[in-house]
Amino acid sequence: MSTTEIPGGTPGFESQELLAVLEPGQLTGAKRAQLPRRYLKGPELVVLWSLRLYLFFMIVVVIYQLFAGVD
């Protein structure tokens, strides 16, 4: 990707004034910083895995309905 460096490392006054209407977090560059990781706790993992198993099981049911001739 091409990068245009502005002399002095700052965009022109016009651009700066324009960019001031954005919140700092809205700038593409700011989004490159990752948010801190949040580690899931036991009950959350139980819920997530239960729902994952539910989804797998139900998808099998849908496939069964489609291909086993259950009308």
Next chain:
Amino acid sequence: MGMLTGSGGLLITHEDIDRAHDRQRVLAARGKRGFSASARLLWLLIGPGVLVMLGENDGPSMLSYAATGATFGISFFLPFIVLTFVMAIVVQEMTVRLGAATHRGHAELIFERFGPFWGWFSVIDLGIGNFLTLITEFIAIRAGLGYFGVPPWVAVFTALAVLYLALLTHRYWTWERVTLAAAAFNLIFIPVAILARPHWGTVGHALATWSPLPGGLSKDSFLILLSNIGATVTPWMLFFQQSATVDKGLTKHDIRFGRLDTVLGAALASVAAVATVIAASPLFGHHMNAQNFQAAEFAQALEPLIGRVGASLFALGIVEAGIVAAITISTSSAYAFGEVTRKPHSLNLPLTQGRSFYAVLLLCAAGAAAIVLIPGLPLVHVVLVVNVVAVLAMPPALIFLFMLANDKEIMGELVSPRWANMLTGAIVILLITAGLLFGISVLAPNTFAFVLRFLGR
């Protein structure tokens, strides 16, 4: 324009400049008082909510509503459909808050907060669901235009051309307005409903009272129930609205308008959905089993009852529904791909800077379109199950949304209030229950009859 380096050392991109122009207009409107300034502010800030709701009134959804009206009439389903849109408002409102508070897309937040393991699960669910749904959109477009004698390949290439044209401006604002204008045609189902000459007193009565499900509980009624739920709440909507909220540049100060946007979208979409049920209800009066009907078959079946004009409008409505959904769903896939691969992802990007974003967007649509053109594929099965699969995939997606919307570290004071959490919990339980009952109806179809006999009914 390339990328500039800002005073804080941050890279300033073309995307930032375009978004700043949009925000400048919002701030100018916000600085004024009076009705016209408020109306202008609303005009500037609506978009993601209306698009997501009308986008979800897609090909399979409109066919599902039509099958509902034709198979079960209006008595039970009109209030049920309105209720599903209330559910959609509760769910989608959280994505507005998340997008405005964090300025990050849904896939991005799941990856960053919960790690790539759960992130990939979510994105794979999304990718598979989106691709299946995209196939159904092109089926709808092909079938709808087929009513007018348009060959399948012309129909499919026309839809791809519209999708491509909407992207040509490389500007979120223009893309949004073009897509909104196309989405407005979803209301074409209102004149079709009027042409069906319903008894409006009966329609009012159906909406005001909630009659029992005609024919009771059965596998067919569960399939339709799930299809109707899947016609209003699906995972792609969460990803799309949050990413579009970010791309549009909404901030915490805009959340009120974001909510209004969502409610307005739900109101418009529910009117179109209810109109579709009413439009197809004459088939119910003639005892036609329309559950496996495709768009053209619906239009043909309706023609003797509502006339050539009504049937043509119905077919056009299905085409519009397919095109708008193809645009929004492929965009949601492209946003999610960019977010997890950390590649540029914005409709404000010029082609040179957003190659991967536009490539994913167009390849998803083109891949689905190509599948529809393969002769002899049993595509009708895809149409029937796509909304059901969406409902089944929704609870895992909702749990991530719930956890993110309650994450004080990223949401601050904008965490979900208790009432929103209770409603979300109720929606998750309802979706899981509906899914499990559907599973029982498939694996043990006589269970409901046995239970009703046991209860002496």
